[in-house]
Amino acid sequence: MGGKELLGHWEEIPHTADLAVRVWGETLQELYSAAGTGLADLLGEVDSDANATIRTIGLEALDAEALLVDWLNELLYLHETTQVVYTSFDFESLSPTSLCATVVGYPLAKRRAYIKAATYHNLAIERRSRGFEVVVVFDA
Amino acid sequence: MVTIHEFEQIGPYAWELPQGFDRRMRAPARIYGSSGIVDAALADRSVEQLVNVAMLPGIIRFAMAMPDVHQGYGFPIGGVAAFDAVDGIVSPGGVGYDINCGVRMLATRLDEAEVAPYIGDLATALYRRCPSGVGEKGTLRLSSRELDRVLAHGARWARERGYATDEDLARTESGGCLDDARAEAVPDRARERGLPQMGSLGSGNHFLELDVVDRVFDPETAAAFGLQSGQVVVQIHCGSRGLGHEVCTQYLRRLQGAPQRYGIEIPDRELVAAPLDSIEGRDYMAAMAAAANYAFANRQVLAHSVRAAFEEVLAGKVRDWHLRQVYDVAHNIAKVEVHSIEGKSRKLVVHRKGATRAFPAGHPELSGAYRAVGQPVLVPGSMGTASYVLVGRADSMALSFGSSCHGAGRTMSRHEATRRAQGAHVLERLAESGITVRAQSMRGLAEEAPEAYKDVDEVVESVSGAGLARKVARVHPIAVIKG
Numbered sequence: 001m002g003g004k005e006l007l008g009h010w011e012e013i014p015h016t017a018d019l020a021v022r023v024w025g026e027t028l029q030e031l032y033s034a035a036g037t038g039l040a041d042l043l044g045e046v047d048s049d050a051n052a053t054i055r056t057i058g059l060e061a062l063d064a065e066a067l068l069v070d071w072l073n074e075l076l077y078l079h080e081t082t083q084v085v086y087t088s089f090d091f092e093s094l095s096p097t098s099l100c101a102t103v104v105g106y107p108l109a110k111r112r113a114y115i116k117a118a119t120y121h122n123l124a125i126e127r128r129s130r131g132f133e134v135v136v137v138f139d140a
Numbered sequence: 141m142v143t144i145h146e147f148e149q150i151g152p153y154a155w156e157l158p159q160g161f162d163r164r165m166r167a168p169a170r171i172y173g174s175s176g177i178v179d180a181a182l183a184d185r186s187v188e189q190l191v192n193v194a195m196l197p198g199i200i201r202f203a204m205a206m207p208d209v210h211q212g213y214g215f216p217i218g219g220v221a222a223f224d225a226v227d228g229i230v231s232p233g234g235v236g237y238d239i240n241c242g243v244r245m246l247a248t249r250l251d252e253a254e255v256a257p258y259i260g261d262l263a264t265a266l267y268r269r270c271p272s273g274v275g276e277k278g279t280l281r282l283s284s285r286e287l288d289r290v291l292a293h294g295a296r297w298a299r300e301r302g303y304a305t306d307e308d309l310a311r312t313e314s315g316g317c318l319d320d321a322r323a324e325a326v327p328d329r330a331r332e333r334g335l336p337q338m339g340s341l342g343s344g345n346h347f348l349e350l351d352v353v354d355r356v357f358d359p360e361t362a363a364a365f366g367l368q369s370g371q372v373v374v375q376i377h378c379g380s381r382g383l384g385h386e387v388c389t390q391y392l393r394r395l396q397g398a399p400q401r402y403g404i405e406i407p408d409r410e411l412v413a414a415p416l417d418s419i420e421g422r423d424y425m426a427a428m429a430a431a432a433n434y435a436f437a438n439r440q441v442l443a444h445s446v447r448a449a450f451e452e453v454l455a456g457k458v459r460d461w462h463l464r465q466v467y468d469v470a471h472n473i474a475k476v477e478v479h480s481i482e483g484k485s486r487k488l489v490v491h492r493k494g495a496t497r498a499f500p501a502g503h504p505e506l507s508g509a510y511r512a513v514g515q516p517v518l519v520p521g522s523m524g525t526a527s528y529v530l531v532g533r534a535d536s537m538a539l540s541f542g543s544s545c546h547g548a549g550r551t552m553s554r555h556e557a558t559r560r561a562q563g564a565h566v567l568e569r570l571a572e573s574g575i576t577v578r579a580q581s582m583r584g585l586a587e588e589a590p591e592a593y594k595d596v597d598e599v600v601e602s603v604s605g606a607g608l609a610r611k612v613a614r615v616h617p618i619a620v621i622k623g
Contacts, residue, residue: 012555014553014555014556015211015553016184016186016210016211016550016551016552016553017210017211017212017217017550017553018212018213018554019554019555061393061396062396062397065409066393066396066409069393070393073389077329077333077386080333080382081332081333111581111583112583113554114273114343114344114584114623116237116238116344116385117237117385117388117389119213119214119233119237119392119410120214120233120392120396120408120409120410120412121213121214121233121408121409121410122408122409122410123409123410137213139213139236139237139238139385140344140554
C-alpha cells in the first residue's frame, strides 16, 4: 500500500465543550488517514522545514472503532511526549482489528488546540454513499 | 427530540424526565436549575447524554445534572450518578480523562490596595513558576520510586517533601489522599507521562487566578473559611495531567470487552462499565484513585510555587505575604461514600463528572473546623467573571448525593468562540476591566472568552434555589494566568 495517495476528508462539527470531527474516506485506510490528518490540523501548524520524525505504529483492537480510537490516541501520545505533529501516514497493513503504519511528523510551529484524548462517544463507523464515515469527539 | 414539556417540574429549580421517556431508562433523569438552565441543556446533547446515564444498570435513584450542565462525551459535564458499591458498576466515562481535575483556593491576609502595586510582578512570577501548556514539564522531575509515593499518598507525599502544611491537608477533600490507590494499577505509559509533569498547570480551561472578595453573603461561614470582604485570594484549577488522561484512555480500552463479558448493556461505548467487584473494576478504582492522588499532589506543589512567587515579590514589601488554604475540591472523580437510601445506610460509588462534592455540616467525612460548618464548594466562573464560594447544605445529601456545580458551564463551542472573538480583543477587554493577564496562547484566550460560558450568577442562583449549596462569598478576578 506504500506510496498510494489517500483521499480521505474531514470537517470540524460543533461541540459545546470539546472538539468533534466528521471524517470520511472510500476505504478504511483513507478513513484512518483522514482522521490522522484531522487530528494534526486541530493540533496546529507544523514546521515542515525542520527534520522529519518517523515512527512505526502497530496496534490491535476489538473492532474498527476501537482501533480508530487507539490510532488517534497513539498519535496524541507521540505528540505529547515529543511535541511532534504527525501529518503523513503510510499503512503497511490495516484490517478492522489491527494496523501497522509508518508515520511522519514535524515539530509543532503554532498550536491550535490542546487535546487530551480521542473518545469512544457514540462512535460508529458507518457505510455511506461516499464510503466510510465516522464522527470522533476529542476531549479538549 | 426532547422538549421541556416532557420534563415534570418537581420544584422551582428541579426538573425530572420520567423513566418512561425511554424504555431503556432504569431511573428518571433530573436536572437542577431554572427553566433557562433546562432550555440551555436542551440546546445541545446534554439531555441525550443524561438519558444514556439513566440507562446504566444498577443506577440508584436518578441520573442527575447540576445547573452548569453542558454537552460532554459519555456523561454530560455536570453529571452525577451513583451505583451500589457491593454489586454495582463503575464507569471510567463517568469520571473522564482529567481525573481529579479540581480547584484549590488560597487566601492572603492582604487587601487589593496592598497587592495592587505589585500585581504585574506577581502575575509574571506566577506565570514563570507555574508552567502551563500541554505536555509542559512541571517544576519537579520525579523518580519512578518517588512517583510510587505520589500515587499512594497524594498530598501527604507533598507534606513529607516540605511542600504542604498540616493545615493544607486538613483543608483538602479526603485529606488529599484516596487510600484505595494502588500504584501498580497505573499503566506504564501513564507513569511515563506523569514523571516530568509534577507541578504544572496544563492547558485548556486550566488557570491560576488572583481574585478579590467582593461580596460576603454569610459572614459567619466566611469567617470559618478564613474569608472576608476586600481580601485577595488565589484560585488554582488543574488536574492529573497526562497521567490521568492515560489512565482513563487505557482503562476505557481495557473495559471495551467488559459489557459483553459481564452482561452489562450500555447505550454508548464511552460509558463502558465493569462490576466494581471484578478485576477490571477493582483495578480501575485503584488506578483512578492513584491518578486522583497525583492531582492532589500536583495542586499542592502548585500551591507551594504560588507561595514562593508571593514571597519572591512581596516579602519585605507588605505586612504579611503568607497564604492559607481555604479548600481543595475534586470535580472529576468516583468515590465510595455512605448515603442514606430509603432510610438505610448504603455504600455507593458516586461518579461526579464536572460536579463538586458539597457535604454539609456534621458530615463524618469532614474534619476540623469544616465539620461544624460544612465544606467549602469552590465554583470558578469563566475567565474575567466572578467566582463563588458556597457551603454544602444538608438538603444536598438527599437531592444530589451531596453534590453541586463545578463552574459556570460552557454554552459555546471553542470554534464558535474563536470565530466571534480574537484573543487580542479578549485581552484588551480584560485589561479594560482592570485584569492583568499572562497567557501563552491568544487562541486559548479567545476560546475561554466569558461569552462562551453561562452566567455564573444564574448558575449559582439555581444551585442555591435548588438547595444544593448556600452562597458564602463572591470574588472577582484581578489577574489571570493561563496556558
